[in-house]
Amino acid sequence: MKKLVSLAVGMGMAVLTASTAQAISEAEINNDIAEFQGFFLKRFPGVALEDYVDGVNALPQYAHRRANWELMMDFPPYEPEMEKAEEEWSKAFANGKGFDDCNLAPANTYPVYDEASDDLRTLVADLNACLKANGEKPIKNVKRGKMARLIAHYKSQFNDEPMAVDFSAAGAQAWYEKGRQFYWAKRGQLNFSCANCHVQNAGNSIRGDVLSAGLGHGVGFPVYRTKWAVAGKPWGTMHRRYGGCNKQVRASPFKAQGTEYKALEYYEAIMNTGVPLKVPSQRQ
Amino acid sequence: MLKLKTALVAFGAAIVLAATAGYGPAAQAGGDWPTDEECKTVAKDADTIVKGWCAAINRKGGNCLACHQATISPWPEGFPPGGNIAPPLVAMAARFPDRAALRAQVWDATVVNPTTSMPPFGRHKLVSEEDIDNIVDWLLSI
Numbered sequence: 001m002k003k004l005v006s007l008a009v010g011m012g013m014a015v016l017t018a019s020t021a022q023a024i025s026e027a028e029i030n031n032d033i034a035e036f037q038g039f040f041l042k043r044f045p046g047v048a049l050e051d052y053v054d055g056v057n058a059l060p061q062y063a064h065r066r067a068n069w070e071l072m073m074d075f076p077p078y079e080p081e082m083e084k085a086e087e088e089w090s091k092a093f094a095n096g097k098g099f100d101d102c103n104l105a106p107a108n109t110y111p112v113y114d115e116a117s118d119d120l121r122t123l124v125a126d127l128n129a130c131l132k133a134n135g136e137k138p139i140k141n142v143k144r145g146k147m148a149r150l151i152a153h154y155k156s157q158f159n160d161e162p163m164a165v166d167f168s169a170a171g172a173q174a175w176y177e178k179g180r181q182f183y184w185a186k187r188g189q190l191n192f193s194c195a196n197c198h199v200q201n202a203g204n205s206i207r208g209d210v211l212s213a214g215l216g217h218g219v220g221f222p223v224y225r226t227k228w229a230v231a232g233k234p235w236g237t238m239h240r241r242y243g244g245c246n247k248q249v250r251a252s253p254f255k256a257q258g259t260e261y262k263a264l265e266y267y268e269a270i271m272n273t274g275v276p277l278k279v280p281s282q283r284q
Numbered sequence: 285m286l287k288l289k290t291a292l293v294a295f296g297a298a299i300v301l302a303a304t305a306g307y308g309p310a311a312q313a314g315g316d317w318p319t320d321e322e323c324k325t326v327a328k329d330a331d332t333i334v335k336g337w338c339a340a341i342n343r344k345g346g347n348c349l350a351c352h353q354a355t356i357s358p359w360p361e362g363f364p365p366g367g368n369i370a371p372p373l374v375a376m377a378a379r380f381p382d383r384a385a386l387r388a389q390v391w392d393a394t395v396v397n398p399t400t401s402m403p404p405f406g407r408h409k410l411v412s413e414e415d416i417d418n419i420v421d422w423l424l425s426i
Binding site for chain 1: 365
């Protein structure tokens with residue numbers, strides 16, 4: 001009987017801790033940021049917080065290939081595409097208004113938590129909402145092409161601004177927790193979490209490739225990726241990359257702009273607090 | 285002088301011991317280690333060691349070299365080097381005197397270390413039971 005009681009108490013405690021674990025405070029999130037960033041700063045001495053903006057190119061393990069990348073950046077492959085992006089951005093809507101009239105948040109503060117709808121506003125969602133509000137057709141493909149170019153154009157105006165996403169609301173903290181769970185949970189047939197590769201093994205070689213650090217993820221997006229350019233679709237948003245990553249660990253990808261990837265984008269954005277924007281970026 | 289002689293003998297003995305214990309890069313008895321492409325034709329009637337090697341290097345099989353380096357000789361020409369995420373596959377027979385323990389590690393490494401990056405090849409059916417046996421045979425040969 002005594003055993004049963006202690007078992008029941010134990011279970012009650014477990015339920016209690018499980019339910020309290022759901023809520024996370026602003027202080028705990030700040031602690032997470034310090035711990036996450038501190039891990040990388042210690043792992044790669046000599047790589048400053050703002051250097052992580054260059055992704056894998058910033059890591060000493062990638063030094064032998066950095067010169068090649070720097071040469072490519074003398075004439076970035078995305079330059080003609082950025083001219084196209086500017087044209088698309090400047091084209092007026094049928095009602096005479098344009099993207100400049102959209103009520104957008106500063107690029108370094110996305111995703112933005114909206115208290116009224118208890119939802120995250122991504123830049124993609126805001127642009128489509130703006131199109132709709134002005135009687136224009138929203139852009140269907142939110143993973144590549146025109147949508148990615150429009151975001152690249154808008155975000156590039158905020159380059160060098162440090163990431164500063166707000167998470168002060170309780171609802172925002174619940175979204176953060178959802179993203180954190182996603183980041184650290186193992187998934188797919190290969191049983192990898194995001195953290196397995198991009199925290200625990202950042203800088204290590206997977207065959208001939210170097211795994212990027214989680215710190216710096218997203219601040220260069222949308223990216224112009226050489227691998228995607230070969231197939232004629234060089235641009236990709238964060239959610240395109242997330243889907244590709246999930247497929248690589250042999251998990252079913254989630255929907256772009258769906259709950260899972262929005263939460264993940266939010267978590268990653270918060271982990272990058274203080275890292276400057278550099279849009280667009282070229283990745284291999 | 286005697287000291288130097290003893291040291292030299294000891295050093296020589298260590299090399300011989302290391303070589304006989306299989307600590308050097310492992311050669312394949314039937315010739316060179318086949319490449320991924322050659323495995324398509326070779327693997328059918330090969331011994332379990334070569335079958336294991338073929339299952340280990342295939343990207344859709346074990347893909348072991350994505351994370352591990354292996355000490356085999358000669359390294360197949362044009363073959364990319366192994367990764368450095370996981371410990372190198374060296375002196376396996378000495379490190380795993382118990383075959384079952386090695387097989388269990390390949391089958392599901394999360395039992396020993398829940399946060400390991402190593403995929404549970406058996407539990408998630410990434411590799412067939414037969415190929416896990418072959419891979420273990422190959423591992424114990426290098």
